[in-house]
Amino acid sequence: MTEVLAATQAFDERIRTRTARVGIVGLGYAGLPLAMAFAEAGFDVTGIDLNAERVRAVTERRPYLVDVPAERYEVLDGELRATAEYAAVADLDALTICVPTPLSKTRTPDISYVVSAAESVAANLRPGQLIVLQSTTYPGTTAEIVLPILERTGGTAGEDFFVGYAPERVDPGNKRFTIRTTPKLVAGVTDECRRRTELLYRQIVDEVVPVSSPIVAETAKLHENTFRAVNIALANELALMCDKLGISAWEVIEAAATKPFAFLPHYPGPGLGGDCIPVVPQFLAARVREYGYSPQLIDAAHEINTRMPSYVVQKVTDALNEGALPVKGSRLLLLGMAYKADVHDIRESPSLEVMRLLLARGADVRYCDPWVPELELDGALHRSVAWTRDEVAGADCVVVLTQHREFLDEPLWDAARCTVDARNVVPAGPNVHRI
Numbered sequence: 352m353t354e355v356l357a358a359t360q361a362f363d364e365r366i367r368t369r370t371a372r373v374g375i376v377g378l379g380y381a382g383l384p385l386a387m388a389f390a391e392a393g394f395d396v397t398g399i400d401l402n403a404e405r406v407r408a409v410t411e412r413r414p415y416l417v418d419v420p421a422e423r424y425e426v427l428d429g430e431l432r433a434t435a436e437y438a439a440v441a442d443l444d445a446l447t448i449c450v451p452t453p454l455s456k457t458r459t460p461d462i463s464y465v466v467s468a469a470e471s472v473a474a475n476l477r478p479g480q481l482i483v484l485q486s487t488t489y490p491g492t493t494a495e496i497v498l499p500i501l502e503r504t505g506g507t508a509g510e511d512f513f514v515g516y517a518p519e520r521v522d523p524g525n526k527r528f529t530i531r532t533t534p535k536l537v538a539g540v541t542d543e544c545r546r547r548t549e550l551l552y553r554q555i556v557d558e559v560v561p562v563s564s565p566i567v568a569e570t571a572k573l574h575e576n577t578f579r580a581v582n583i584a585l586a587n588e589l590a591l592m593c594d595k596l597g598i599s600a601w602e603v604i605e606a607a608a609t610k611p612f613a614f615l616p617h618y619p620g621p622g623l624g625g626d627c628i629p630v631v632p633q634f635l636a637a638r639v640r641e642y643g644y645s646p647q648l649i650d651a652a653h654e655i656n657t658r659m660p661s662y663v664v665q666k667v668t669d670a671l672n673e674g675a676l677p678v679k680g681s682r683l684l685l686l687g688m689a690y691k692a693d694v695h696d697i698r699e700s701p702s703l704e705v706m707r708l709l710l711a712r713g714a715d716v717r718y719c720d721p722w723v724p725e726l727e728l729d730g731a732l733h734r735s736v737a738w739t740r741d742e743v744a745g746a747d748c749v750v751v752l753t754q755h756r757e758f759l760d761e762p763l764w765d766a767a768r769c770t771v772d773a774r775n776v777v778p779a780g781p782n783v784h785r786i
């Protein structure tokens with residue numbers, strides 16, 4: 352048996368018997384659930400994160416994400432440890448990079464975290480390791496950025512080490528689709544890289560779908576999120592148009608959704624939030640612009656979606672006006688600052704922009720969000736008020752921005768003098784205004 356074959360078989364054996372040591376770089380919304388999934392499957396897992404507080408939290412088994420509550424820490428089959436030291440890489444058989452990929456101020460992809468993580472991994476690389484990038488990123492990143500950094504160590508991908516891409520598809524808070532039940536796309540920079548990446552993910556995911564190259568997997572991920580951004584923009588534009596027609600966009604969508612084929616309902620809202628849907632289409636757009644292509648649909652969707660907070664503010668202004676009240680000085684209660692229901696995440700949340708615009712108009716703005724006890728906006732600290740009848744009754748206008756279950760389980764809508772509902776959860780009434 353050749354040395355290469357023996358090494359390949361040994362790697363496969365360690366993965367199949369779950370004796371392989373797996374590393375996760377970046378213990379955030381994407382990385383921590385993945386680390387848990389490997390540890391639950393019996394692997395010995397090391398999380399590497401530069402954030403000392405997250406390292407401490409994992410070490411002390413303290414929950415900090417909605418998808419990883421305390422109970423999950425208690426039933427691990429394998430080991431889960433965390434460190435800020437990249438020296439730990441040397442002990443690993445396979446590792447996945449899940450670091451952030453935000454947009455810069457000019458809305459171009461910032462892959463500095465990926466570069467920094469890849470460089471730190473490269474400095475500790477040892478023969479036979481599998482490195483998988485899982486961060487969402489622009490087409491070409493794995494082959495053009497990560498691979499050359501690892502190759503600078505002198506080795507060759509597919510022989511001395513292995514490089515794959517496996518895009519993250521997590522939907523935080525979604526109980527139906529977990530890591531195990533969400534099909535996983537995988538790709539490698541060589542056939543053997545893909546085969547090893549596929550083998551790794553088969554241990555924790557029911558359906559693994561190999562594709563021909565990392566750039567296909569990268570672009571597929573971007574297309575998934577762009578599909579959503581564009582369809583939400585379509586629903587938002589429908590809301591803007593139905594407003595002109597004097598009809599309910601919600602009723603129109605429900606009517607259209609009775610068609611059993613070729614229609615997938617999407618709904619209007621106060622705008623896009625989270626670090627994925629508003630951000631990810633820009634990765635694709637930025638890349639194709641380099642080739643002189645102008646992505647018109649992505650640009651139009653972005654424009655419509657980013658207009659929605661102003662539209663909500665216009666609705667609030669109109670609603671107050673009906674009661675002969677100005678925005679300035681009116682007491683407003685914003686419900687839900689997280690970007691979607693039942694999560695803590697306020698990244699890119701359109702509720703923040705609604706709040707900012709109303710504060711700029713001199714409104715007396717309070718917010719209630721059981722998931723976001725406090726937040727900082729433009730240097731000022733705001734604290735959530737409690738979800739009580741008095742708070743609702745005390746507001747000149749209640750603005751529903753995120754439909755957290757706490758609001759739905761204990762509805763207090765009848766106490767409101769006036770409501771602007773961006774989520775279609777408040778029963779119709781004379782002073783209820785829907786977007």
Ligand SMILES: NC(=O)c1ccc[n+]([C@@H]2O[C@H](COP(=O)([O-])OP(=O)(O)OC[C@H]3O[C@@H](n4cnc5c(N)ncnc54)[C@H](O)[C@@H]3O)[C@@H](O)[C@H]2O)c1
Pocket residue numbers: 376377378379380381382399400401402405449450451452464467468485486487488519520521522523626627
């Ligand atoms: N949040 C989601 O729902 C979601 C969904 C799909 C895809 N993604 C993608 O997954 C990737 C990670 O996103 P996230 O939401 O988990 O981010 P996050 O900010 O929650 O977590 C990232 C973690 O990486 C750590 N980190 C940053 N640089 C590091 C470095 N050089 N070395 C080690 N650790 C480092 C940070 O301290 C942080 O804890 C992004 O590309 C994102 O687009 C996220």
